[in-house]
Amino acid sequence: MTASIIAAYQVEVAVQLLLGDSNLKPGTQLILPVSVPIGFRTIEFSLDRECPDHWSILETQDTPYQRFSLDHTPKQVATKLDLGDDWKLELPFDFVSKLTCYKCGYVEPIQKPLQQIKQGQLKCPQCGESHRIATQYFQITSVSEDAERTFSTFTLCDQEVIQYIHNNQRINIELVSDYQNI
Numbered sequence: 001m002t003a004s005i006i007a008a009y010q011v012e013v014a015v016q017l018l019l020g021d022s023n024l025k026p027g028t029q030l031i032l033p034v035s036v037p038i039g040f041r042t043i044e045f046s047l048d049r050e051c052p053d054h055w056s057i058l059e060t061q062d063t064p065y066q067r068f069s070l071d072h073t074p075k076q077v078a079t080k081l082d083l084g085d086d087w088k089l090e091l092p093f094d095f096v097s098k099l100t101c102y103k104c105g106y107v108e109p110i111q112k113p114l115q116q117i118k119q120g121q122l123k124c125p126q127c128g129e130s131h132r133i134a135t136q137y138f139q140i141t142s143v144s145e146d147a148e149r150t151f152s153t154f155t156l157c158d159q160e161v162i163q164y165i166h167n168n169q170r171i172n173i174e175l176v177s178d179y180q181n182i
Helices: 002-019 052-062 074-080
Strands: 028-031 041-044 066-069 088-101 107-113 132-141 160-166 169-176
Touching: none
Parallel strands: 066 169
Antiparallel strands: 028 041, 088 107, 088 132, 088 160, 160 169
């Protein structure tokens, strides 16, 4: 019984977070004491400004996100943020830009997250070799061949928050599909 109550509440909290209507904030934990059923409690943790794992929580609390359209490219946004050429953009997943057959050299543009690549796609359509080398990454830099591709082609979605790294600082941006309402 307790497990089903917890699971139902986890789903409710996840939906609230997705809708942006949650009372939970970064650095908090929700607890349901089962020994004394008094309802849910929220515990707020102290944040260490020197800890690199707390950076994203601190930045979330200290500054609002700058918003950019999914139709922008990483290079365009870096220019608007005045980052110069010394920046990295972290994707929330490993991205595969192409598959190369090591036998015949055939290069096929894939442009999907790694988890969306099916085993059958690893077979070369030219020579039939069953293993191809994936060009994959989770960071884009100013010199990356994909720095001029739009965010939407990386399968990023509306209201997704991603981070640029510049001079050991993390800059959060929010991607939006309806850019005219920014």
